[in-house]
Amino acid sequence: MKVAVWLIVLAWFVLVIVPIIVLFAFSFFTTEQFRTVYTPTTTTWVELFSSGRWEVTLRTLRIAMTVTLIELAVGFPFALWLAKGRVGKVGRAVCLAMLTIPFFLDVSSRTIVWRAILGQSGLVNTVLMGLGLTDAPLDWLLYSEVAVLFGMVVTLFPPMVMPIYLAISLIDDTLLEASNDLGASPWQTLSRVIIPLSLPGVMAGIVFSLGPALAAWVEPGMLGGGFVNLISNSIESAYSALRYPVVAALSAFVILLLLLMLGAMYLIARRFGDPASSFRVLRG
Amino acid sequence: MKDKFSTYSQAQLTRRSLMQGMSAIAGLAAFGAAGRAAAQDMPLVKAYGVPTAALKDWAPMEKSIGVRCELSGASNDVGVFMRDVMGANMGDSVDLFIFESGTEDILGPQGLYAPLDEKHPELTLWERTSDDWKRSAVVQDTEGNQWGVPVIGNADSFGYFPEKLGLAPDSEEELSWSLMFEDENTRGRVAYGNAYTYSMGPAALYLQAKGAAQIGNVADMTPEEAKVVADFLIERKKAGQFRTLYGAFEEQIQLLTNKEVDVINCWEPAVREANLVLGPDATRYAYTKEGYFKWGHGAYIAAQAVDRGNLDAIYKVLNYFLSGEYRALQARDRGYAGPNMDLGVEYAEANGWTAEEVAALKATEAKVNKKFAKPYVSTTTPNNASAMEEEWQRFLNA
Numbered sequence: 001m002k003v004a005v006w007l008i009v010l011a012w013f014v015l016v017i018v019p020i021i022v023l024f025a026f027s028f029f030t031t032e033q034f035r036t037v038y039t040p041t042t043t044t045w046v047e048l049f050s051s052g053r054w055e056v057t058l059r060t061l062r063i064a065m066t067v068t069l070i071e072l073a074v075g076f077p078f079a080l081w082l083a084k085g086r087v088g089k090v091g092r093a094v095c096l097a098m099l100t101i102p103f104f105l106d107v108s109s110r111t112i113v114w115r116a117i118l119g120q121s122g123l124v125n126t127v128l129m130g131l132g133l134t135d136a137p138l139d140w141l142l143y144s145e146v147a148v149l150f151g152m153v154v155t156l157f158p159p160m161v162m163p164i165y166l167a168i169s170l171i172d173d174t175l176l177e178a179s180n181d182l183g184a185s186p187w188q189t190l191s192r193v194i195i196p197l198s199l200p201g202v203m204a205g206i207v208f209s210l211g212p213a214l215a216a217w218v219e220p221g222m223l224g225g226g227f228v229n230l231i232s233n234s235i236e237s238a239y240s241a242l243r244y245p246v247v248a249a250l251s252a253f254v255i256l257l258l259l260l261m262l263g264a265m266y267l268i269a270r271r272f273g274d275p276a277s278s279f280r281v282l283r284g
Numbered sequence: 285m286k287d288k289f290s291t292y293s294q295a296q297l298t299r300r301s302l303m304q305g306m307s308a309i310a311g312l313a314a315f316g317a318a319g320r321a322a323a324q325d326m327p328l329v330k331a332y333g334v335p336t337a338a339l340k341d342w343a344p345m346e347k348s349i350g351v352r353c354e355l356s357g358a359s360n361d362v363g364v365f366m367r368d369v370m371g372a373n374m375g376d377s378v379d380l381f382i383f384e385s386g387t388e389d390i391l392g393p394q395g396l397y398a399p400l401d402e403k404h405p406e407l408t409l410w411e412r413t414s415d416d417w418k419r420s421a422v423v424q425d426t427e428g429n430q431w432g433v434p435v436i437g438n439a440d441s442f443g444y445f446p447e448k449l450g451l452a453p454d455s456e457e458e459l460s461w462s463l464m465f466e467d468e469n470t471r472g473r474v475a476y477g478n479a480y481t482y483s484m485g486p487a488a489l490y491l492q493a494k495g496a497a498q499i500g501n502v503a504d505m506t507p508e509e510a511k512v513v514a515d516f517l518i519e520r521k522k523a524g525q526f527r528t529l530y531g532a533f534e535e536q537i538q539l540l541t542n543k544e545v546d547v548i549n550c551w552e553p554a555v556r557e558a559n560l561v562l563g564p565d566a567t568r569y570a571y572t573k574e575g576y577f578k579w580g581h582g583a584y585i586a587a588q589a590v591d592r593g594n595l596d597a598i599y600k601v602l603n604y605f606l607s608g609e610y611r612a613l614q615a616r617d618r619g620y621a622g623p624n625m626d627l628g629v630e631y632a633e634a635n636g637w638t639a640e641e642v643a644a645l646k647a648t649e650a651k652v653n654k655k656f657a658k659p660y661v662s663t664t665t666p667n668n669a670s671a672m673e674e675e676w677q678r679f680l681n682a
Contacts, residue, residue: 034363053677112538120544121542226476226529226530234677237677240673241673
């Protein structure tokens with residue numbers, strides 16, 4: 001057993017940690033004439049901040065967190081309803097299928113459709129103008145931050161809902177009945193029983209939404225119209241100039257931010273209860 | 285030009301040629317097997333590069349010059365290509381490299397490409413090839429050293445709706461890039477490519493032409509010059525000039541066919557695709573006053589090939605790239621322009637091509653003559669790439 005753990009740790013170290021260290025090391029080199037100069041220097045990092053390029057990380061963070069919060073606000077009630085609400089077997093199967101199928105479709109093809117719907121001569125604007133609700137097409141529907149947020153919320157809905165749904169459906173119904181019998185209000189049952197027991201699912205949902213949201217590339221590219229420049233777009237651009245150190249520095253910066261955020265999230269989650277508590281339910 | 289969202293280049297796209305490109309490679313492979321017996325005695329030239337230079341079928345070349353060519357396809361990524369040439373010493377086995385302009389600026393002076401011998405007896409068409417092509421930055425380095433032979437290319441401008449701009453649908457009037465950047469009538473109705481490699485040059489060209497900036501080399505701007513261009517673009521962005529900054533070829537087509545914008549700096553095939561949906565001449569590809577984003581592919585000799593004894597065969601192939609037969613076949617099968625379009629027309633007429641095919645070749649020739657006399661030739665490897673990219677990010681983040 002111990003050997004297995006060490007093997008896993010070793011494999012993890014070689015496959016995940018070492019590349020990150022290499023990445024971090026690369027950020028201390030520079031590029032000249034499309035060749036990487038392997039002389040350690042902080043030039044790339046200094047430029048990252050002096051040119052204002054690092055601001056792209058703050059924008060990315062702001063948008064990614066907004067998306068994650070919206071997902072959580074919409075996804076948690078939905079998952080609760082799906083797991084414990086009065087949904088028939090067929091209804092649940094249909095909902096789960098609808099949540100799963102998008103995983104098999106390419107994000108680009110799912111996203112590009114919105115352009116035809118949200119564009120100036122798109123479906124939404126045509127309907128709005130047809131109904132006389134607006135005189136001119138709303139141009140902020142597409143190529144704006146609103147459009148990017150919308151596209152990301154749609155794309156990342158399943159990764160938020162699925163883990164929460166699984167965590168809630170693992171909660172034994174007798175616990176909810178007991179809470180009810182002991183005179184707890186629905187709100188008390190939610191806050192004292194359901195939320196603490198579904199925390200691992202919520203944590204997983206946040207990680208699965210926040211991670212891709214931080215790395216979002218398709219939605220800002222296709223729905224932002226170039227007005228919502230996020231970290232992945234910035235990295236892609238640096239890559240096109242073969243500026244690997246800039247790519248490395250931007251990536252390393254995001255990883256650092258992500259670690260900070262996950263740490264903060266863990267601390268917050270601890271206030272609600274033991275994040276690992278549901279696993280005890282699993283062990284029965 | 286490389287497409288951000290895809291793995292193919294503009295050249296490969298012409299005439300929906302992604303599939304054709306694939307079949308060309310497949311054809312090569314098939315030829316390798318079937319034609320080997322017949323062509324066994326012919327000298328062989330091995331090429332490595334973007335597959336766009338390949339003919340759909342090399343048989344006409346073998347018949348004409350008695351040399352076989354095997355082309356293995358490279359990625360369109362300039363970084364990957366240069367790494368292959370530099371790191372993997374591909375010159376040990378490959379005779380010719382074919383790639384978009386820029387690699388010669390670095391690989392030439394580093395000694396990985398052999399200088400072109402303009403007096404080589406097999407290079408008979410060199411003399412009559414126009415300077416617009418043979419002295420272009422596609423095949424010369426910044427010092428003016430000659431490293432290669434031009435193979436294909438085009439001059440990119442912008443697509444527009446003549447009706448929306450109040451122009452006759454068949455107008456060949458030269459328009460100003462101000463329609464992209466400053467015209468009040470197009471404000472908020474312009475799509476602008478979001479890659480600095482493709483879009484920064486035309487803005488610099490425009491600023492220079494109207495006397496608002498002094499720019500030494502539009503394709504390779506100094507940090508100060510790039511800053512002037514970025515400042516101008518930021519000002520225009522804030523003024524609401526651009527409806528969107530697009531990223532991919534598919535978007536170019538979609539923006540035109542949805543009529544989301546009136547003007548877009550784009551690849552010529554996008555206009556063609558849009559017109560298939562909207563009707564002939566619904567959109568047009570502009571002739572411009574200031575100039576074009578001229579791109580091209582060149583063929584360069586590997587330095588190691590000089591001592592391999594098949595230099596005559598290599599120069600025969602290079603000369604073939606300048607010939608009417610190659611020109612006519614490439615234009616017909618893939619829609620490419622290139623040097624010596626007039627020879628292409630001659631070839632088509634002499635070989636009984638239909639009047640329609642000949643007319644199309646003549647139209648391409650006229651277009652190329654009109655466009656190629658103007659600046660500027662793009663490069664995939666500007667010396668100031670870092671500074672240009674950094675300034676471009678400032679524009680994108682503004």
